[in-house]
Amino acid sequence: MPQSYRAPLRDMQFVLKELARIDEVAKLPGFEEASDVADAILEEAAVFASEVLDPLNVSGDKEGCTWRDGEVTTPKGFKEAYRQFARAGWIGLPVPSEYGGQGLPQLMVGPTHEMWNAANVGFANAPGLNQNAIETLELTGSDEQKQRYIPKLVSGEWTGTMNLTEPQAGSDLAAVRTKATPEGDHYRISGSKIFITFGEHDLAANIVHLVLARLPDAPEGTKGISMFVVPKFLVNADGSLGERNDVHCASIEHKLGINGNPTCTMNYGEKSGGAIGYLVGQPHRGMEYMFIMMNAARYGVGVQSIGIADRAYQSALAFAKERVQGRDLKDLASRSAAPVTIVHHPDVRRMLMSMKAQIEAMRALAYVTAASLDHANRHPDEKVRAEHRAFIELMTPVVKGWSTDTAIEICSTALQVFGGMGYIEETGIAQQYRDVRITAIYEGTTGIQALDLVGRKLLRDMGKTAMRVIGEIKAFAATLESSSNADVRAIREQLLKGLDALVAASQSIGKSATSDLPASMACSVPYLKLWGIVAGGWQMARAAAIAEQKLAANDVEAEFYKTKLATARFYADHVLSQAAWLRHQIVEGSASVMTVTENEFDLDRKVMTPA
């Protein structure tokens, strides 16, 4: 039977307090109590994740969702779990109290979102979409729209969706064709959307679709896209549900994983002159608005992948401590030595350390980014707010792209620890391997994240933000110079090498961007990865420095801090040390990416030359 989920509470608490500095967040207006309630929230969330969501993870995957005549049934237990989730107030965690939310910092979304997704990713996508829809409407909707939709999304009576993708417009939203025709105070929406998570389901009474479509006079491309809210059931003036709108689920996908949630093809206006929709914000600014939702969603997917990876790691660790196989290498000379659990074997230990170190680095970077969001939203000084905004913009594609790619590797490593048992579905780890694979794809593939990082974040401001952040990390590294701890010094050395690589890679990309844009973009993914491992390494180095201080002060949790230091050292030697390789790929290898032409790729499969 699969291992049940236990939240990594101590590490979450460490990151919240020591790295993301919840005490600083608590100084922001409105967040005065955040620091005091943080522990209690973590504990409650952990219980909810383990007791309510986790027991439905395997059954949700096995049973999956079913479609019949446009209705979608979610797996057994999901409906009741959703009701409990909503009732406990988890959806509204970061939502202002005026809409019925708890008004907590975004920082708290990090660990809670991680727990929901670790416990049951198929389920967690539902409330995750509510949070994204709430945020988008809060920032772009009219007062009336906010009042109409947000409280119901917070209470969980309704759920939200994002409707972007069309068959011909996957990553390229400029190609969106869904039409919106004005009619009185509303619009008629017609067209088809695919890959809509929870587009139809039985969890809640109504579904609030946020839909990208084009007005009749819309310019071509992304500047002609508007955003509409299209409820499954129209909402009467008194807030009660009215007529069924003409938005229907035509089918659901048969997927590799995340079978707990339906992935829907949605048809708008197929049975009538169009589904009734309401314009959100200004015409033609839909992409801009959708990016608000998308950025939150991208961050959320990054954290989701960390949760799945941590669950996989946890299962692998438990298996490694239980599975007896082979003898300890130290006892090799003695043939009569008893067999040991596989956690004794160095290669298994290496796999466990590699998972542990990378998860801790990703978690730290993700939560630190969440704290930045709070400062960006609430800090009294606009200059500080702007700096945090720039940091978040730089880090969002990194948290999404780097975490998801790494999480996929981690789930594969976890499966490997199980050996043959890992390939058997009953063991459970194969589900994480299947589930996690979507995270590097939806809300923009890693390639799209890297394009965003290089195009919008590095090149657009001529590297200003990138160099500022690199400077900040360098300044921190300088503070480690005085350490006499060998681990800290080794970590610092790898961090400095990572920073050098990042500077060289950034400059190389910047230089070639003006002369050969395709070449400058050819290694955008290795560049994103370089940012990930260095920014993650920065957090691990910060953790190591804190650990060094705590150990010097004879902290009661010496074992915890000693482990943190050892984990950071492992990260430096085994993960951060790849910076030079990534730099080589970017600086020296970009040219060799584009030399083989489209047709030349087929020469290997050509008819053979005569003997």
Added chain:
Amino acid sequence: MPQSYRAPLRDMQFVLKELARIDEVAKLPGFEEASDVADAILEEAAVFASEVLDPLNVSGDKEGCTWRDGEVTTPKGFKEAYRQFARAGWIGLPVPSEYGGQGLPQLMVGPTHEMWNAANVGFANAPGLNQNAIETLELTGSDEQKQRYIPKLVSGEWTGTMNLTEPQAGSDLAAVRTKATPEGDHYRISGSKIFITFGEHDLAANIVHLVLARLPDAPEGTKGISMFVVPKFLVNADGSLGERNDVHCASIEHKLGINGNPTCTMNYGEKSGGAIGYLVGQPHRGMEYMFIMMNAARYGVGVQSIGIADRAYQSALAFAKERVQGRDLKDLASRSAAPVTIVHHPDVRRMLMSMKAQIEAMRALAYVTAASLDHANRHPDEKVRAEHRAFIELMTPVVKGWSTDTAIEICSTALQVFGGMGYIEETGIAQQYRDVRITAIYEGTTGIQALDLVGRKLLRDMGKTAMRVIGEIKAFAATLESSSNADVRAIREQLLKGLDALVAASQSIGKSATSDLPASMACSVPYLKLWGIVAGGWQMARAAAIAEQKLAANDVEAEFYKTKLATARFYADHVLSQAAWLRHQIVEGSASVMTVTENEFDLDRKVMTPA
């Protein structure tokens, strides 16, 4: 619909002729015609793979195998395909003609095995097991056993299996408990084996199980294991089938992939005093014999993974040339530029090149190793034979471990090229992602391969073979010094760096082996990977040198050789360039693998400290 498989015939031919040097193999006694018939065999195999096996790949995965009352039904069409496969003589390809085989070199097993597995891995495991059983019996069986079993395994009337694993003895065969009790001219076998591929099925009239078990007087550990042949139906003196033996399939596994083949739990002697089995070779030497089979099987799994990876790459390439999405970066300035196929996008191109380059390197190393097997078997000079044997022993864990790990990455990259479509099972690429995952597990996980590489191949002869092979690669690199081609020079530079890393890593492991064995083994997997990328880089460098010559001589296939050179350059810049990272992990990072103790791994999940 999934892309159908087209064998990479031109590249296979290139590797056979230019790198594995089939002309040299054809000088060995009995292989005189190998070179002349090679092209015809490749072409026929390609047709068979595409027309007979490929059409059953998706349906075999979907339908899977079913178990009922001990009988196993394979997916629709498998039985007829197996009959055709056998009739065409493919099982006996490398088997001496005295047993009804074609007597071709092992070298030809490389490309044919690759094609079968690319076309349908679930199916290909059946005849692959026949070949392994044939080889084992040929080398270790009595004359009577050879005459009794081999011709039927060659003709395909019967199939073979390997019965090693038991629940408590996965990678650790020392823990095998199945018993063999002498009774007249045979033995009574009782015990349970798990994970037996094609342990039971409906493809053939009889199944020849090779089973590891212990005699009553057997010493503990691996030195007390004997090998038995246990037929499903006993064989009468005239070769006809007799009584049903007491070996039964208790269940089949529900797996992540390779659903086309049943993975069986086999019970021996559950209904009687034991299944009737016959000792193969000498008592207590079963492990030694099984290693013959296992080494062939390990090599076979390496090639299998290359086949699956190539199929995935091929699908991704076809999709990239078909899928229209986004605009060419070169046309970014012009807003009216038409959308292009995604093969135009640099990141997609990088993914394709990364798959192509690694597949070609793995294929080259695998076929070169197969050629070495022929020289080891047949070269008139024992000194040459011994050198080839040592080379094969060194390369077997590398071909297995490196190819399978890389193939898993490649299938993930291929899925990524498909974006959201890749996550939908109907597209087909998810099957390769699921199927390929087993290859790094069965016939010994990558960790086991690495243990073999470091323990048996590097340390046992004090690095003699490793250093000889490194010397050979260095001598080859020296021949590139005079090249004025910038690509060849860049490749040479990375190859030399790779060799330096390999020397440093080998020495570091050798040194710590005497003082701290666990630490010396801690990075055995990165060490295996280093061998893989360097040995693969050696083959790519050889290919580049040949391409340079061909281009200088105005070869009619200039485009093919130009592409080969560009691919080798990509490999050097993006793959081989990671050598320094792997070296760092091994030399500097081995110590940090074992510092966190077993209990300390759980500190992250500890109850939190009070706020």
